[in-house]
Amino acid sequence: MAQELLKGTAQTIKLVPQKRPSGVSCAVFKPTSSTAVATAAAVVSTVSTTVASSPDRDSLVVDDSTGITAGAWLWYESASWGGVPIHVSEVVSATDTLHLESPLPGDAAAADLVQGLESTLAVGAAVLDERGANWRVEATITPADGSDVYVEQTIFHVVAQVFRGMTATEAYRFASGRYASRVLGWPPARAAELAQRATDKVRLEVQRSGAYAHLVGDDTLFRDALTIALRLELANEGLIPAGHDPGVYTQQQEAALPRAVGAAIGSMQWLDRDDDRTVDPSEVTAARTIHFRRS
Numbered sequence: 001m002a003q004e005l006l007k008g009t010a011q012t013i014k015l016v017p018q019k020r021p022s023g024v025s026c027a028v029f030k031p032t033s034s035t036a037v038a039t040a041a042a043v044v045s046t047v048s049t050t051v052a053s054s055p056d057r058d059s060l061v062v063d064d065s066t067g068i069t070a071g072a073w074l075w076y077e078s079a080s081w082g083g084v085p086i087h088v089s090e091v092v093s094a095t096d097t098l099h100l101e102s103p104l105p106g107d108a109a110a111a112d113l114v115q116g117l118e119s120t121l122a123v124g125a126a127v128l129d130e131r132g133a134n135w136r137v138e139a140t141i142t143p144a145d146g147s148d149v150y151v152e153q154t155i156f157h158v159v160a161q162v163f164r165g166m167t168a169t170e171a172y173r174f175a176s177g178r179y180a181s182r183v184l185g186w187p188p189a190r191a192a193e194l195a196q197r198a199t200d201k202v203r204l205e206v207q208r209s210g211a212y213a214h215l216v217g218d219d220t221l222f223r224d225a226l227t228i229a230l231r232l233e234l235a236n237e238g239l240i241p242a243g244h245d246p247g248v249y250t251q252q253q254e255a256a257l258p259r260a261v262g263a264a265i266g267s268m269q270w271l272d273r274d275d276d277r278t279v280d281p282s283e284v285t286a287a288r289t290i291h292f293r294r295s
Helices: 168-178 188-208 219-236 246-265
Strands: 003-006 011-015 021-029 038-041 048-056 059-062 073-078 082-092 097-100 113-116 119-123 132-143 150-159 215-217 269-271
Touching: 003 011, 011 132, 011 150, 021 119, 038 119, 082 188, 119 132, 168 188, 168 219, 188 219, 188 246, 215 219, 219 246
Parallel strands: 003 150
Antiparallel strands: 011 119, 021 038, 021 132, 048 059, 048 113, 059 097, 073 082, 073 113, 082 097, 132 150, 215 269
8 A cells, every 4th residue: 555644744765676776866756747846866675684494484584684674674685585575573682583575486595695674765745745645755766786777666645644444463462352262373473464454444435425635524434434344354265254254244244345435434524635734615525335136
């Protein structure tokens, strides 16, 4: 999902290129413009360490895990099978152990390189002067391996309020309260992944409303919708309440999700689209669900 930046606030944008870069130059564009509103060089991650050992393809013990955090993207360079991006799900600092979101494509070996892949671009408050979806960063990337320079595009939204999604703790609490025996022993990243997928489902529904960048108010109104989205994600994992037909249960949750999002948008939300700090009558629009029946 696209990153969200608060309007009028200095922010940083995380860029994750396909290859480890030696340099990244960026231009920032508004949604409806082909003229850059800012240009700058992104700061390339300086993380660099080597593999000490690997218990399995899902985890690495490195010489130094300083600067590596859960959720980070790194570049793994194998002497025998090449380089790939890796995504860290958990860091155990005490033992310098990295748990990965997905297994390596080949066996790890001692002295293989693990380096930072991400770059960060600082964007000033004056640049982010207008709310709207689909701002973009065009990044010209010089790969560290000397291969051809290439361009990647990163989309972000400038919003009045960052969307508060579901946390991994909330997802685990919900799942363990209903499917305790199945949830016991989940890896650390499992609940975080489900929470993120549930959040993304709801954010996509809100974005479809056209009011996403302008929502100001009580974002806890989306809690019901997030719970429904989590039920759907759990159902995709085969976790369905006893006595329910899987197909019927899934259809019921899929139908309930847009209704819950519509109810949240239509109740007590401040949609100050023109940013005049008041809510005009034309800005207050309730969401409606219209049922059609084919004859």
